[in-house]
Amino acid sequence: MQLASREWYARLRIGPLRGAGLCGAAALAVHLMSGAAQAQTLGIATMTPGSLNHTTASAIARVLKEKAGLNVLVQPTAGESVIIPLTSRGEADIGIANSLEVRVAVAESKLSNLRLIGAIHPLPTAFFVRKSTPLRTIADLKGKKVVYGFSAQRTIDIVMRAILATSGLTPADVSQVLVPNVVRGADDFVAGGVDAFYFAFGAPKVREVDATVGGIRALAIPEAGMEAARKVFADGYLAPAVPNPFFIGVEKPMGVYTWDNLLFTNATVKDDIVYKVIDAIVKNKADLVTIQPALRALTAAGLHISHSVPYHPGAVKYFSDNKIGIRGAR
Template sequence: STGTGEYEGRGRQAAMRYVGSLIPYRVAMHVRADSRINSITDLKGKRVSSEFNAQKTIARIIEAHLANMGLGYGDVVKIPAPNVVRQAEDFMSGKVDVLFFALGSAAIKQANASVGGLRVLEVGTSPDAIKRTQALLPGAYVMQVAPNPALDGITKPTNLIAFDMVLITNAKVSDDVVYRVAKALHDGKEDLVATFPPFALFQPQNMAKVLEGVPLHPGAMKYYREIGLAK
């Protein structure tokens, strides 16, 4: 909304409004299961995808993982990639040593089958580690993920970086429309999960959590006040 960072030069988006927080987007750095890389700190001097000219936020998220453990892009060998698809191809062909992707994604399943297994690199949970992460990725947090057959690379409870997927609208959208959308989401978890299984992680009671820099739409605020999620 501020027109900074990857959106430099596009101007401040003053009409942007927040409707609510939905589900955590869990991301991780993956290595081959037989790799000698056992932690993010071991990535020093290793080949890591960079640039991402077609998906600039990906480079920032990878940098946040490195920063979590006190590293930066200056500590690794940067291998430019335009997007995450090319990055996955480079990982499977051995051109890079680590693969960043959303946990449990189709690309991770493909890479897991291609290289004979993956292993997720855990992030740090100290206040300093989280502070370094959030300096690059505001709103990010660390969550622990348990082993699950659907999640390749997770063999034990593992701390990962996550950030919330949120619903954004425009200030010009009517209060009534946004009110009804917020209510439908809050009351409709069962239907949402049936349509898109990752909504199993949806916590309706967290919909009104603060999104730094983006004000709640009045229609959403009205609904959250009615049900006690906002004052």
């Protein structure tokens, strides 16, 4: 099987809703105002604990506090559909979301204040089933109960349609069980409400589910089906995965559905702060990885991707100072 060559990806190897978002935004605003007299305070809006992005935000917050002298608050929200406009409005200083979610949010809501910091790491994902079942491929999901809807992560449905398309399936071919976000979908899976859930590799929740149900399996995606998938979502690709503690559920070398995870801010954040954020995470990668193994894929060059969202001037200066050119999609 020929997978896209990803030298950076090998670094991964290791030896409801709206109301909740607004409440979180209010709490964050109070925190930021109370800290105005302090040195520097940043709020990082992310998803709920147990998600890949929450762990990533926690790692970044720790490094920024310990290495860059910044006071940082990690602010969980219901999902990426909340995080992006929250950050654009300046109610959070930094946000983390996948590239598709960012593209759609900007296209639909005209978030003119949103500014990109960079692509922090690839986002490898999968449909997971119980290891005790005979289900092994995406085609086996036909007629099964599968998480769907994702009202707080609206673009996940687009990704799921792309993955189903690799085996000639559509959402109509599965029994859809509506959930607000991936964490709730995993909880429903544990409770027996669905046959398959969708999540990113490296998230603590995946490890938790694996231990709770006695083992899970990542469903295989046929490379031949990627042409059909790209008609749904052009930026998705298969990246190599092998059995190891990061890729829980991978039983043999296979390709896993992947795209980029982005770090972004807004136009009101000072240039020197954004510059300091990038400089700190690049220089202290080893510290980040102790908390979030997915950040093994982080590189200064990898941050600077081509995207429809404009870069923050602080990021532009960092890339210019370090002679880092822009690259195309992975």
